[in-house]
Amino acid sequence: xxxxxxxADLFKEEEKWPGKTAVVQGWVKTRRDSRAGxxxxxxxxxxxxxxxxxxxxxxxxxxxxxxxxxxxGSAILVEGLVAAxxxxxxxxxxxxxxxxxxGRAEAETYPLQKKRHSFEYLRRIAHLRPRTNTIGAxxxxxxxxxxxxxxxxxxxxxxxxxxxxxxxxxxxxxxxTFRVTTLDPARPVSGQTEDPYKSDFFARxxxxxxxGQLQAEIYALALGQVYTFGxxxxxxxxxxxxxxxxxxxxxxxxxxxxxxxxLEVALAFIKYLIEVVLGECAQEAEFFNRFIEPGLIERxxxxxxRSSEVVTYTEAVDILSKSGEKFAxxxxxxxxxxxxxxxxxxxxxFGRPVAxxxxxxxxxxFYMRVNDDQKTVAAMDILVPGIGEIIxxxxxxxxxxxxxxxxxxxxxxxxxxxxxxxxxEFGSAPHSGFGLGLERLVQFVTGxxxxxETIPFPRTPGHAEF
RNA sequence: UCCCCGGUAGCUCAAUCGGCAGAGCGGGUGGCUGUUAACCACUAGGUUGGCGGUUCAAGUCCGUCCCGGGGAGCCA
Numbered sequence: 001x002x003x004x005x006x007x008a009d010l011f012k013e014e015e016k017w018p019g020k021t022a023v024v025q026g027w028v029k030t031r032r033d034s035r036a037g038x039x040x041x042x043x044x045x046x047x048x049x050x051x052x053x054x055x056x057x058x059x060x061x062x063x064x065x066x067x068x069x070x071x072x073g074s075a076i077l078v079e080g081l082v083a084a085x086x087x088x089x090x091x092x093x094x095x096x097x098x099x100x101x102x103g104r105a106e107a108e109t110y111p112l113q114k115k116r117h118s119f120e121y122l123r124r125i126a127h128l129r130p131r132t133n134t135i136g137a138x139x140x141x142x143x144x145x146x147x148x149x150x151x152x153x154x155x156x157x158x159x160x161x162x163x164x165x166x167x168x169x170x171x172x173x174x175x176x177t178f179r180v181t182t183l184d185p186a187r188p189v190s191g192q193t194e195d196p197y198k199s200d201f202f203a204r205x206x207x208x209x210x211x212g213q214l215q216a217e218i219y220a221l222a223l224g225q226v227y228t229f230g231x232x233x234x235x236x237x238x239x240x241x242x243x244x245x246x247x248x249x250x251x252x253x254x255x256x257x258x259x260x261x262x263l264e265v266a267l268a269f270i271k272y273l274i275e276v277v278l279g280e281c282a283q284e285a286e287f288f289n290r291f292i293e294p295g296l297i298e299r300x301x302x303x304x305x306r307s308s309e310v311v312t313y314t315e316a317v318d319i320l321s322k323s324g325e326k327f328a329x330x331x332x333x334x335x336x337x338x339x340x341x342x343x344x345x346x347x348x349x350f351g352r353p354v355a356x357x358x359x360x361x362x363x364x365x366f367y368m369r370v371n372d373d374q375k376t377v378a379a380m381d382i383l384v385p386g387i388g389e390i391i392x393x394x395x396x397x398x399x400x401x402x403x404x405x406x407x408x409x410x411x412x413x414x415x416x417x418x419x420x421x422x423x424x425e426f427g428s429a430p431h432s433g434f435g436l437g438l439e440r441l442v443q444f445v446t447g448x449x450x451x452x453e454t455i456p457f458p459r460t461p462g463h464a465e466f
Numbered sequence: 467u468c469c470c471c472g473g474u475a476g477c478u479c480a481a482u483c484g485g486c487a488g489a490g491c492g493g494g495u496g497g498c499u500g501u502u503a504a505c506c507a508c509u510a511g512g513u514u515g516g517c518g519g520u521u522c523a524a525g526u527c528c529g530u531c532c533c534g535g536g537g538a539g540c541c542a
Contacts, residue, residue, distance in 0.1 A: 030502085030503080030504095032500095032501045032502070032504055032505095033501080033504095038499065038500055038501075039501090040500075040501050040502075040504090042502080053501085053502080055500080055501090072492095085500090086500065087500055087501065087502070088501095088502070089501090089502045090502085107492085107493060107494090108476080108492090108493055108494085109476080109493095110476095111476080111477085112477095113476080113477060113491075113492050113493095114491095114492080114503070115477070115478080115491055115492070115503065116477095116478080116491095116503085117477065117478080118477085118478075118535095119535095120534060120535065121477070121478090123534095124534095175540070175541055175542090176540085176541095210541095211542095232542080234540090234541065234542085236539095236540050236541065237467060237540085238467095238539085238540060238541070239467090239535095239536095239537095240536085240537075240538080240539090240540095240541095241535095241536080241537090242541080242542080243540085243541070243542085244542090247542070249542065328538090338538085338539090339537090339538075339539090340538095387542095388541095388542090389541080389542065390542070391542080392541090392542065435542065436542070437541090437542030438542090439542080440542055441542095450535090462533095
């Protein structure tokens, strides 16, 4: 079919265009017209935050019937002459010579008006909300970041590993799991045996993955440096602006890397992604800076310009207990940090991303490497202002005897992790990795207050529509 | 799951002490030679989330359920 030019491409070399003819296709954002003279249509095709202004001269041609049908939300094609615009707000505009309507949107019932809507309202019309400036911009940033994540790792020789979505291990210490089954709870199997899973698809309990890390370790100990990037599922009944039941996680895993190397990669990774947003999504960043979070760009530039703060858990406890700040949960060595502690550190004390290393052994999962002091493990959390933890990682325990001891201490059934243990029996090597939640990253770089605006179709407790 | 706040026109919100349910935007109609959230005039639009209770009288008070938001926990 007839294909026009992307509006983003029109603006890319806008000085070249005046005098030439162009065809654009998109959705009408607003229409302003004066019946006696000229009509203006702002057309957006999703390629660009800013739409192109279409000028419809009514004199000499009869567009009056057509113009009335071009309501907000309509899908149209416009062919016209690109011209320098005499008005403010745009350098070039398109003077319509031909207009075709693909699909109308009834003005009385179209849910999106040319005004600001609340995010809560837009969530209820998730099939239309990507047409708004904010959600559209968030989607473009998310797309850019996803691609940049691949680029970062591929440029450094990492291999992309597709770890399974369905797993059989339930106790990785990473939250509640969704169960996967073909059994119908409404129709129990007759003559139920002692093993209720015998007639289930996998003949054993199965779940949606809460992390690809353990499987990524397998490939790291064969291909060296690998990463997974895919959907992850957590069944916690969490109702906050930072949680989703289905989200995307990036998990690099690197052989022959200790915690220090791990941290170096993680900090370079964050810096790279922020630079991508500032450089490749400048228009979106400016939009978010103006309408969502004033000061966003400065915050991001600050996070790139200054080196990140790195402290140990023990030092962080010291800073917090000497702060004189009244916390709802008092701080002492051995306690896990609460949201209030994390916020205080990254927002008040440092005012930028901060990495915390070497947490108490009792607080962290069995696979983290035990430090020489026997009290802590080689873990790292990277906190950012406004969000809290954005990256969690560690050096993994590569010593067979220590791993077995950790599993016993944490009550992890060894028979379920035979393969994980064997990695330590056959050519074990120091390795480390981390995980980053894509949606929290998008939140961090856009300033969007709720994580539900960072993913096209958010899944939260009680919500799986669309 | 717990704590707090909210649910009023299509959307965003107001309504004093319990006393006639309103505005802006959006829609419709008319006007205006270049608008930028266009502007001006007119106009339509309501079971005040559901159910029950108190009262002469309930958007407002009480009970309960549903829905939404913020925070906490859990987590990335």
